[in-house]
Amino acid sequence: MVLxxxxxxGILWLFVYGDNGWPDEAEHVLLGLAAAVGLLILLVCxxxxxxxxxxxxxxxxxxxxxxxxxxxxxxxxxxxxxLHQCQVGNVG
Numbered sequence: 336m337v338l339x340x341x342x343x344x345g346i347l348w349l350f351v352y353g354d355n356g357w358p359d360e361a362e363h364v365l366l367g368l369a370a371a372v373g374l375l376i377l378l379v380c381x382x383x384x385x386x387x388x389x390x391x392x393x394x395x396x397x398x399x400x401x402x403x404x405x406x407x408x409x410x411x412x413x414x415x416x417x418l419h420q421c422q423v424g425n426v427g
Contacts, residue, residue, distance in 0.1 A: 339372040340365050 343365050352361065420426045 336369045336373045336376070340369045343368050 347357070347361055347365075417426065
């Protein structure tokens with residue numbers, strides 16, 4: 336998304352508006368482009384995950400290692416956020 340907005344802003348700056356004042360609509364177009372690209376990326380990732388999940392369903396059962404990995408990553412991410420908040424002084 337960031338690359339898309341950067342490329343869009345670069346194209347608008349180089350070929351459309353230049354150093355002159357930009358209208359408010361340009362910002363709305365860039366934000367809409369970012370939202371569209373983000374939604375597209377989300378849908379592609381969900382489609383890939385769905386296909387991978389369907390292919391793994393044939394193997395059957397829940398693997399304990401996968402469940403523990405998912406739990407560990409979830410808890411670890413929360414701990415990283417908490418550690419960051421403690422370091423900047425928002426907690427404690």
